[in-house]
Amino acid sequence: MKVSARNEEWLVVVEVAGELDAATAPALRAILDEQIHQGARWLLVDLQAVDLIASVGVGELIRSVNELNSLGGDLAVICRRPNVLRVFEISGTGELLHVRQAEAEARAALEQARQRQQSQCARAGGEDHGQA
Amino acid sequence: MKVSARNEEWLVVVEVAGELDAATAPALRAILDEQIHQGARWLLVDLQAVDLIASVGVGELIRSVNELNSLGGDLAVICRRPNVLRVFEISGTGELLHVRQAEAEARAALEQARQRQQSQCARAGGEDHGQA
Amino acid sequence: MVKPNEDQVLVTIPCHPRYLSVARLLVGGIGAQAGLSIDDVDDMKVAVSEAITNVMDHAYGGELTGSVVLRYRPAPGELTVEVEDTGAGFDPAKIPTHAPPAPGIEGGLGLYLVKELSDSFKVESAPGSGTKITITKKHHA
Amino acid sequence: MVKPNEDQVLVTIPCHPRYLSVARLLVGGIGAQAGLSIDDVDDMKVAVSEAITNVMDHAYGGELTGSVVLRYRPAPGELTVEVEDTGAGFDPAKIPTHAPPAPGIEGGLGLYLVKELSDSFKVESAPGSGTKITITKKHHA
Numbered sequence: 454m455k456v457s458a459r460n461e462e463w464l465v466v467v468e469v470a471g472e473l474d475a476a477t478a479p480a481l482r483a484i485l486d487e488q489i490h491q492g493a494r495w496l497l498v499d500l501q502a503v504d505l506i507a508s509v510g511v512g513e514l515i516r517s518v519n520e521l522n523s524l525g526g527d528l529a530v531i532c533r534r535p536n537v538l539r540v541f542e543i544s545g546t547g548e549l550l551h552v553r554q555a556e557a558e559a560r561a562a563l564e565q566a567r568q569r570q571q572s573q574c575a576r577a578g579g580e581d582h583g584q585a
Numbered sequence: 586m587k588v589s590a591r592n593e594e595w596l597v598v599v600e601v602a603g604e605l606d607a608a609t610a611p612a613l614r615a616i617l618d619e620q621i622h623q624g625a626r627w628l629l630v631d632l633q634a635v636d637l638i639a640s641v642g643v644g645e646l647i648r649s650v651n652e653l654n655s656l657g658g659d660l661a662v663i664c665r666r667p668n669v670l671r672v673f674e675i676s677g678t679g680e681l682l683h684v685r686q687a688e689a690e691a692r693a694a695l696e697q698a699r700q701r702q703q704s705q706c707a708r709a710g711g712e713d714h715g716q717a
Numbered sequence: 718m719v720k721p722n723e724d725q726v727l728v729t730i731p732c733h734p735r736y737l738s739v740a741r742l743l744v745g746g747i748g749a750q751a752g753l754s755i756d757d758v759d760d761m762k763v764a765v766s767e768a769i770t771n772v773m774d775h776a777y778g779g780e781l782t783g784s785v786v787l788r789y790r791p792a793p794g795e796l797t798v799e800v801e802d803t804g805a806g807f808d809p810a811k812i813p814t815h816a817p818p819a820p821g822i823e824g825g826l827g828l829y830l831v832k833e834l835s836d837s838f839k840v841e842s843a844p845g846s847g848t849k850i851t852i853t854k855k856h857h858a
Numbered sequence: 859m860v861k862p863n864e865d866q867v868l869v870t871i872p873c874h875p876r877y878l879s880v881a882r883l884l885v886g887g888i889g890a891q892a893g894l895s896i897d898d899v900d901d902m903k904v905a906v907s908e909a910i911t912n913v914m915d916h917a918y919g920g921e922l923t924g925s926v927v928l929r930y931r932p933a934p935g936e937l938t939v940e941v942e943d944t945g946a947g948f949d950p951a952k953i954p955t956h957a958p959p960a961p962g963i964e965g966g967l968g969l970y971l972v973k974e975l976s977d978s979f980k981v982e983s984a985p986g987s988g989t990k991i992t993i994t995k996k997h998h999a
């Protein structure tokens with residue numbers, strides 16, 4: 454398996470390739486933790502080159518999304534292979550992890566989550582509070 | 586493994602793809618026997634799509650070249666993969682089987698063998714006998 | 718009916734995650750020979766990975782010692798794989814596999830995935846007596 | 859020195875040619891993990907195929923019954939595979955492996971190929987006591 458991360462304006466793209474199982478999940482965990490630790494709050498996890506995902510891989514993504522949510526961030530997943538999509542479907546995590554087949558849709562889901570977050574902060578800051 | 590045969594003017598091209606081992610050699614043997622039985626005397630065996638050859642595969646080719654030689658025919662082999670070439674080299678059968686990396690060279694080897702055969706027949710028929 | 722031992726590949730791998738890919742290679746090779754589709758094989762690869770990962774996580778107290786025994790039993794149009802350990806064991810009645818864990822909960826997804834990705838699966842286990850999981854995948858067009 | 863059992867994959871396959879490809883899959887998967895090159899793996903695949911084919915041809919009178927035991931032992935930069943049967947056995951001293959058979963001779967090439975394609979190989983056999991062939995392939999750049 455290969456993992457890499459690269460910064461884009463307000464988000465970080467994490468690309469994963471290969472088989473995501475108990476042997477390789479620790480490497481994914483390490484890069485996700487590192488990015489969040491360094492301040493990343495919006496992660497686009499690109500699993501298009503992942504051939505197989507086991508429950509431990511889904512578990513790492515759940516762990517990260519929980520942490521990001523608690524920090525006011527979120528993640529989205531791009532994934533096209535039918536067998537990998539099936540595992541997300543069966544696990545019922547498609548919405549929580551914003552799993553999308555098209556990169557544009559995954560980016561849109563992340564953008565939306567960020568706008569929601571920003572307007573919540575704005576409200577929390579006092580403007581329009583309790584008005585809409 | 587896949588094997589197929591197609592006629593060209595004076596020769597028959599036998600194409601083999603996959604792994605040539607004890608499980609698949611019988612299919613190669615069947616098609617070589619069938620072609621020889623039907624009168625083919627000049628066989629171009631194309632192993633370019635063969636990933637692996639075991640001694641039983643080399644054995645089938647030796648069996649066929651022996652039979653063809655006894656009938657006044659011959660065969661040539663096209664083969665490019667280094668691991669398959671190594672097996673022919675180690676077995677010392679490269680010349681007997683006319684193993685060539687380029688299709689044109691394998692065809693030329695077969696054409697040469699045929700011309701040799703034809704001139705021998707011509708001599709055996711009386712002309713130039715003992716003269717050259 | 719599963720044929721007797723004649724058409725079985727018996728494999729013992731060390732209890733270590735690096736052998737998960739080895740176990741899956743065999744699912745691919747033996748499954749394709751048995752006539753499973755690529756999709757069937759992909760699902761079976763995950764199911765078998767889950768069962769083996771459970772051995773690593775739970776059978777020997779999370780220690781990567783001991784080994785896992787795999788039995789691959791091909792039959793026309795189907796493949797059965799048994800995953801067996803001689804570790805801690807558990808009471809299958811206490812493990813719910815009728816629904817996935819709630820979203821946001823990490824873990825507890827393995828056996829549910831095995832069930833959903835296979836055509837049939839059986840758990841034989843009891844505390845102290847090891848565990849045998851038998852997973853069957855059939856050909857689907 | 860080969861490590862003890864901990865890093866060994868033990869496989870029992872039926873004595874049938876259709877399992878040759880299964881044995882080779884494992885050479886590929888375990889060999890790549892051990893750091894062999896593609897060329898090394900290709901050569902080892904042929905060597906292991908030869909040893910298994912000999913079991914099918916000679917160990918049990920050519921009958922496709924019984925089984926073949928394979929032990930894959932990876933170590934950094936090398937892979938050792940043992941191929942063992944409990945069949946007829948033979949006297950290794952009587953089998954010449956210093957040269958290939960004369961061109962035009964069918965058969966008798968198997969063990970010579972094993973020798974030439976491996977870094978080291980050992981034959982343990984005696985009439986009536988089965989055969990064990992141990993083949994080691996190292997990483998070559």
Ligand SMILES: Nc1ncnc2c1ncn2[C@@H]1O[C@H](COP(=O)(O)OP(=O)(O)O)[C@@H](O)[C@H]1O
Nearest residue numbers: 771772775776806807824825826827828829848
């Ligand atoms: N081979 C095994 N040995 C011991 N316990 C097991 C084994 N397989 C499963 N279990 C038990 O079943 C539970 C559910 O397993 P699973 O659904 O895979 O989720 P998880 O492994 O994430 O807990 C485990 O937590 C464990 O208690």
Ligand SMILES: Nc1ncnc2c1ncn2[C@@H]1O[C@H](COP(=O)(O)OP(=O)(O)O)[C@@H](O)[C@H]1O
Nearest residue numbers: 912913916917947948965966967968969970989
């Ligand atoms: N596993 C085995 N059991 C019994 N005899 C064997 C075995 N392996 C090799 N032999 C003996 O060694 C001989 C040489 O084998 P090999 O070089 O592979 O050539 P071939 O199989 O074509 O005869 C065989 O003919 C057989 O007598």
